[in-house]
Amino acid sequence: MAVIVTKDLCRSYGSRRGIVDVNLTIEAGEIFGFLGPNGAGKSTTIRVLMGLLGAGAGSAKIFGLDCWSDGPVIRRDVGYVAGDVRLYSWLTARRGLRMLSRIHGRNLLAAGEELAERFRLEPDLPVRKMSRGNRQKVALVLALAHSPSLVILDEPTSGLDPLMQDTLMACLREMAAKGKTVMFSSHTLSEVETLCDHIAIVRDGRIVEDSTLSALKAQAPRQIIVTLQADQNAVSISWPGFVSVKYMPDETNADGPSERIQNSVAALISPSLRKRTCVLELMGSSMVFMQWAATQNFADVVIGPPSLEVLFRRYYETTMETV
Amino acid sequence: MSGLLQKIWIEVRWPVLWLSLGMCAVMSLLTALLPKVLGNIHQMFDNMPMVKPLLTALLGVDPGDQVSAQLSQAFLWVHPTVLTLLWAHEVMYCSRTPAGEIDRGTADFLLCLPVSRWSIFLSETIGWLVSGLCILTFGYAGHLTASLSVQPAMRLSTSDTMMVMANLGAVYLAVGGFSFLVSAFSDRRGRAIGVVFTTLLASFLLNFLAQFQDLAKAISPWLSVMEYYRPAIIIQTGTFPWSDVIVLLSLASVLWIAAGLVFRSRSICTV
Numbered sequence: 001m002a003v004i005v006t007k008d009l010c011r012s013y014g015s016r017r018g019i020v021d022v023n024l025t026i027e028a029g030e031i032f033g034f035l036g037p038n039g040a041g042k043s044t045t046i047r048v049l050m051g052l053l054g055a056g057a058g059s060a061k062i063f064g065l066d067c068w069s070d071g072p073v074i075r076r077d078v079g080y081v082a083g084d085v086r087l088y089s090w091l092t093a094r095r096g097l098r099m100l101s102r103i104h105g106r107n108l109l110a111a112g113e114e115l116a117e118r119f120r121l122e123p124d125l126p127v128r129k130m131s132r133g134n135r136q137k138v139a140l141v142l143a144l145a146h147s148p149s150l151v152i153l154d155e156p157t158s159g160l161d162p163l164m165q166d167t168l169m170a171c172l173r174e175m176a177a178k179g180k181t182v183m184f185s186s187h188t189l190s191e192v193e194t195l196c197d198h199i200a201i202v203r204d205g206r207i208v209e210d211s212t213l214s215a216l217k218a219q220a221p222r223q224i225i226v227t228l229q230a231d232q233n234a235v236s237i238s239w240p241g242f243v244s245v246k247y248m249p250d251e252t253n254a255d256g257p258s259e260r261i262q263n264s265v266a267a268l269i270s271p272s273l274r275k276r277t278c279v280l281e282l283m284g285s286s287m288v289f290m291q292w293a294a295t296q297n298f299a300d301v302v303i304g305p306p307s308l309e310v311l312f313r314r315y316y317e318t319t320m321e322t323v
Numbered sequence: 324m325s326g327l328l329q330k331i332w333i334e335v336r337w338p339v340l341w342l343s344l345g346m347c348a349v350m351s352l353l354t355a356l357l358p359k360v361l362g363n364i365h366q367m368f369d370n371m372p373m374v375k376p377l378l379t380a381l382l383g384v385d386p387g388d389q390v391s392a393q394l395s396q397a398f399l400w401v402h403p404t405v406l407t408l409l410w411a412h413e414v415m416y417c418s419r420t421p422a423g424e425i426d427r428g429t430a431d432f433l434l435c436l437p438v439s440r441w442s443i444f445l446s447e448t449i450g451w452l453v454s455g456l457c458i459l460t461f462g463y464a465g466h467l468t469a470s471l472s473v474q475p476a477m478r479l480s481t482s483d484t485m486m487v488m489a490n491l492g493a494v495y496l497a498v499g500g501f502s503f504l505v506s507a508f509s510d511r512r513g514r515a516i517g518v519v520f521t522t523l524l525a526s527f528l529l530n531f532l533a534q535f536q537d538l539a540k541a542i543s544p545w546l547s548v549m550e551y552y553r554p555a556i557i558i559q560t561g562t563f564p565w566s567d568v569i570v571l572l573s574l575a576s577v578l579w580i581a582a583g584l585v586f587r588s589r590s591i592c593t594v
Contacts, residue, residue, distance in 0.1 A: 013592065050435050053590040075437040082435075084593075086428030090333055102326035103436055139432075 001028045003150055003181045004049065008058035011048055018044040019205040021058070026183060026198065028149075031176045033196030033213075034185040037316045041205040042185040043083050046154050049183075050080055062150065076104070079143035083154035083185070085136050089128035093121055096142045104146050112145035119167060132159040140168065144175075151175060152183045157191055169195050189312045203315050220306040221281040224289065227300040228276045239280070240292050247279040281310065327438065327446035335416065339454040342412045346458050347465035349408060353399045354469035358477050380531040382555035396479045397555040399466065400487050409491075410498055412458055413451065414519045417502030420447050421586055422509040430591050440587045448503075448579070455495050459488060479558065486563050487554040493571035494552045498523065500578030507585035510592070523548070 004026040011018040019041040026032045036042050047053045048060050051071030060067040062074045087096075097112035116123045119137040127135055136159040143151065151172070157165045172182050172195060186192050192199060199216055201209040209216065224243065228234060234248035276299070282289050286303045293301050379385050381401040382394065399405070420443060424430040433443065463484070470478045479487075502519045509515040530549035532539035544550050551567040 047592075050431075052431065052434055053592065054588075072437055072439040072442075075435060078435075078437075080431075080435045082431040084428065087432060088330075088334070088429055095333070099326045099329055100436075102329060103438060 002026065003028050003030075004032075004060075004062050004183065005064075006045070006049075006058065006060045009045070009048060009055055009060050010057040011044055011053055012056055017041075017205045018056070019048075019202075022202070022205075022207055024200060024207065024210065026181060028181050029176055029179045030198045031172060031182040031184060031196045033192035033199040034183060034202065035187065035189065035192055035199060035312065036202035037187055040202045042187075042202055043154055044205070045202070046080075046083075046152055046183070046185060049152060050078075051075070077149045079146065079148040079151040081136075081139045081143045081153045081156050083158075085139040085159075087127045087135055087138060089126065091127045091138065092124050093138050093141050094123040096138065097123075097145055100142060100145060106146075108145040111147065112141055115141045115144055115171075118171070119164060133161060133164065136160055137164065144171065148180070150181045150183070152185075154185045155187070156184070157186070157188070165191070189309055193308050201312065201315050208315055209311075216308060216311065217306040220308050220311045221283050222286060223304040223307055223310065224280040224282050224286075225300075225302040225304075226278040226280060226293070226298050228278065229297060229299050230276065232276075232298075234278050237296070240289075242284065242288060243280040243282050245278060245280055247277075249275050249277065324438070324442055324446050326436075327443060328449065331446060331450040334419075335450060335454060338415070339412070339457055342408060343458045343461035346405070346408050346462040349402075349404050349465070350399065350462040351465035351469035353402055353405070354396070354466045355472050357395045357399055357402075358473060376534045377531065380534050380549075382553070384553070384555045384559065394555055394558070396477070397487070397558045400491060400554040401549075401552070405462065409455075409458060409462075409495060410520075410523055413455060413495060413499045414502050414516055414523075416451050416454060417447075417499050418506040418509075418512050418515040418519070420444070420506065421589075421591065422506040422515040423512040425510045425591060425593055426512040428593055430593055434591055441583060444503075444583045444586050451499055451503075455492070455499070459492065459495070463488060483558050483561065486557050490552055490554065490557060490564055490568055490571075493568045493575070494548055496575035497548055497551075497571045497578070500575040500582065503582035504578045504585065507582040507589070 002025050004024060006022050006024045009022040009024075010020055022041070022045055024045075034042050034045070044053065048055050049062060049067050051067050051074070054068050062078065065074050067074060093112065093116045094109070097109050100112075101108045113123055116137075119141060121134060121137045121141060125134070127138060130138070136156065140153075140156065143153075153172075156168060160168065169191070172184070176182055182195075184192065184196060193213070197213050199209070199211060199213055200207050211219075221244075223246075228249075239245050282303070289303070290301075378398070381403075382397055384394075420433070421430060424433050434440065466484070498519075501522065502515070505518045506512075506515045509518075526547045527549060529539055529543050530547040533543040533547070533550075534540075548571070551564075551571050553564065553567070557564055
């Protein structure tokens with residue numbers, strides 16, 4: 001059953017672009033990753049879903065109900081954390097839970113305090129005395145305390161330390177295991193990659209990719225780092241057509257790989273070998289490449305996993321070029 | 324809605340208490356001092372001729388050369404300090420939602436609670452009415468207490484006081500309705516407060532200018548809220564100002580409903 005459905009959803013801010021023809025279908029029990037660079041339209045989509053913004057055109061539905069006109073009913077079963085969390089200075093986790101208990105008509109104190117303990121949050125500390133990370137934790141506790149069927153989180157890990165990020169991820173996985181749906185917006189690929197099983201990438205307000213993680217990984221290239229023997233010349237090697245050569249050492253780039261390639265391979269190869277290193281991208285199975293590489297007498301070959309990072313960068317860089 | 328009322332209680336209880344105590348103190352001081360000050364007002368009229376039109380504008384009637392004891396009590400209810408305290412409270416209060424919430428970035432939290440915008444607006448309205456009642460009651464208590472120190476002949480009857488307070492309450496509702504409407508359109512609390520205060524000041528000035536200029540006198544009934552608040556006339560005639568109160572309540576209703584509709588239908592953009 002689809003929990004979130006948007007059809008040709010559009011929303012602009014006067015003459016400024018917001019989102020254009022956004023079509024999303026998120027099924028129950030999915031952890032949905034909503035990826036995109038800053039300003040791509042992730043928050044706008046979420047704000048339409050939460051009934052903060054009206055849709056300019058198209059429709060947005062949660063649980064089959066219209067996000068704008070049925071907002072209060074929908075929000076009874078939705079937990080939401082905004083991208084830029086701002087809370088009342090007087091609010092404490094416990095006060096917030098009491099307030100929410102009255103609004104929901106059931107006692108959320110026990111569930112909320114359990115969450116607060118899990119996130120190592122002082123329940124009686126007011127927001128005005130909290131760090132950004134702790135404010136984020138309060139927002140998370142208040143969003144999750146009523147055990148909603150759908151959780152919408154807009155860049156929720158910003159401000160959280162790595163341990164708390166892990167706690168949040170574990171919490172979300174547990175919720176998904178119970179059949180609850182999670183929509184997780186982020187511009188950090190790694191956290192989406194480790195958490196989500198369905199990913200959409202938004203760029204310039206449009207959905208440019210909407211697929212499962214496994215399907216995306218099948219599309220994603222693998223990065224291959226080939227270290228040549230001292231007497232081998234990269235230019236003279238006849239590289240097969242199923243790989244694209246991203247970098248090879250020759251006279252025109254005697255300083256070694258570009259900064260970006262250096263960054264991506266730095267963890268894998270030692271600096272002394274970089275001038276004998278070629279960086280390739282492979283689409284599809286690595287078996288074919290391994291068979292070819294076995295005939296080439298290379299000093300070493302490192303084949304990385306399918307890299308969503310490369311795929312994402314491709315979308316991202318296209319955005320940057322059009323700006 | 325009780326959760327929302329709880330939030331309002333936490334946020335406004337101290338400012339309302341301080342304003343109520345302030346109103347109580349101001350009303351008691353003015354009740355005790357005004358008869359003495361205004362008793363010699365004719366000397367001030369001779370030395371400062373501008374004072375008389377100002378007093379006429381505030382009272383809505385010409386006080387003549389002497390200000391009677393009862394008229395001096397009427398001046399209490401239109402004293403700028405009293406009106407400023409009351410209006411300051413409601414302009415601050417009514418600009419809280421949505422302008423204040425958007426301004427401080429908490430609108431996302433509030434509006435994503437499982438309650439309708441009408442519920443939020445209604446709970447804000449309840450808080451506004453209760454806090455206004457509280458401030459007026461404290462003011463009345465201050466006036467009543469200080470009246471004990473005034474000669475019985477100079478005291479206002481309870482019925483006159485209640486009628487004046489009812490008229491002032493209607494002014495409170497009209498100004499609050501306008502503040503809610505401005506706030507509903509605004510994303511910045513400071514701007515909303517500025518617009519309402521400027522309008523109130525203009526309304527006040529227009530009421531003053533109406534004493535001298537025909538044009539101002541002609542447009543004053545349309546644009547000046549003070550045109551519908553004349554405690555001196557209530558005290559002189561002893562009759563309830565039905566027409567003034569009905570105009571003010573109608574205005575308040577229209578403005579309040581418009582504010583609710585705007586708030587319900589507008590997109591909230593904090594990014």
